Amino acid sequence: MSNGGYQDVVAKLETLKSQFVARVIAELDLNIGRLRTAGPDEPGLAIVRDGHDWLHRLAGSAGTFGFTAFGETARALELCLQPVVDSERADQQAMLAQVLDVNFFTRLDSLKSLLAADAGDSAIPVLQNSVTATVPEALLRVDLLEPDPALSRELADSLSRYGYEVVAFDSVPAFLASNPSGGITTIIANIELQDELQPVFDHQRQLHRELVIYLSRDDSFDVRYCAAVTGAGGFFPLPVDVPALADRIEQLSQEWEESAGGRVMVVEDDEELAEHYRLVLDQGGLSVSTITRPAEVMTQLAEFRPDILLMDINMAPYSGVSLARMVRFQPEWLGLPIVYLSSEQNRDTQISAVAQGGDDFIEKPISDERLVSVVKARCVRARQLAKLASRDSLTGLMKHSLIKQELAKEYSRCQRYSQVAAVAMLDLDHFKSVNDTYGHATGDTVIRSLANLLRHRLRKSDIIGRYGGEEFVVILPDCDEVQAERILQDVCDQFSGLVFSSQNTEFEVTLSAGIAILGEFGSAEAALNAADEAMYHRKNHGRNGVTLYSSMRQTGAGEGVASG
């Protein structure tokens, strides 16, 4: 097929995708509303049967249009209703109340936000970001509970500069009245509200103790210890060190993301057992792929890319131990944690199995809760390790080598699908003097602040890396010059508005950025060099701003070299 034909198909797929979204949006409210009214009676059963069919259709169709997470959630919800639909008539009504619990409706409601979030994450490669092309991701929400109105205003103002959506409340009842059910939020609260706030966590599933940061005028050991006892995630004495607070919020939400979910692949030849594991782990919030035929293990690994591999040890005629060895033949899976799941109780056999390529052993039988907690813990650990290897330790952004790989990938994607993407090089202005004047610890705070700001101000699909000391690279897929310039100018403006303090002096830092469009260069490397050149051009022309490589060429380039 000619390239024109291909593009034509892509355009048509776009149209179909938006039709699908329009239809689903219309159906969502209708069906969620109906399910909410379902009582433990015959009409209620009819509603649940319809709801089950509707979820089944969504599960089947959403992925085709690129709404993977949405489809998976619809599938999980479909399976929640399955027992009711399958069971004998006499039991059905009794099961209804059990199945339609708060958890079910929370997940059902989450379909709406998943539809929006997924729009940028399409299975159809060329459709990527079509809907969210220039709209930034939803801001990370912070709920601020502070009785002092002046302090509350000041904090809300400074935190919103970091890209957080701050909602302020003067009391716990006011906070609860706002019906805080829309997703995960970080709570910053005055420690005076601690006693009132703690009982809330027992009733509100979506609020979490570990996502609370307490503020206190009293910075004594006793007060800090009390905060730690409650399981809070942070403590800051007043007046607050805002960059450090923003940093803590960032860390908490990242830890939260890491601990949520996880991808597990299960190899188990007993089909019923495999299905049971799948259900249990899925209910536990993990993404699961099960295979019952060991011969499929390599293809499925490549496709699903799990965080960990859970494997039965005896799958006649196959042995889990040999399968693990075979998996390890492939260098890319050398680091994959492999955990055996087996009724083998002989310690020596267990040890020898682990020595031959596995990482750990879980003895069967195992309770469902324990299985979920063990697997989750392993996923978190695996993710942390993978991150350590590829992420910059100061900022959590991609390291030099990884961002260059990503750039090369994006470059070839643009070539293949005639897409537009921009690359930007960012560098802090006069950073050396920040380090010299205020010390390296303060310098690190400045660098982390820019990293956090970039994470919030850019879209989820954008790729951010720390390129060197105070240099950052940003890849903006599906973004032309005009959009890229606007986005980065916005980052510049936000960043220059941040106030840092050290040794009782306050100061601000600016940045310079250069932008190049990938498709205008013969290689990813050349585009990056052009962005770098444009960035230095900006350094020579007043810093604190953005320069496009293309417009720099038009006005003449290469006058002198600036430092920092």
Place this chain on the structure above:
Amino acid sequence: MELKRILYVEDEPDIRAVTELALVSLGGFEVAVCESGEEALKRAVSFSPELILLDVMMPHLDGPETLQALRQLPGIAEVPVVFMTAKVQSSEVEAYKDLGAADVIAKPFDPMTLSDQVREIWNRSQI
């Protein structure tokens, strides 16, 4: 011989449109698109497909029922039938194969590779 003519049956309009696009524009097949099992039964003989793609869950006549009815039609009994379904447990796949299906395509599918998948199934059925 190469696969050309596909009879495709699906009640859901979004999926019908995306599949038609995938099969016609990307795969280059000649496709008779039907909205129901009943429509498929009416059109099957005159269209004389070389392969039939059947959605499993449809109102009135579902996929398996449509398959059995199609088998009664002259010249259609030997045409390979492929089910498309969001249920992909291996036990169910086997059950569909016992009904005489050549294969099962899992939903969701990737529209970019659907035609290749269909062609592959057809080639296998010709051996």
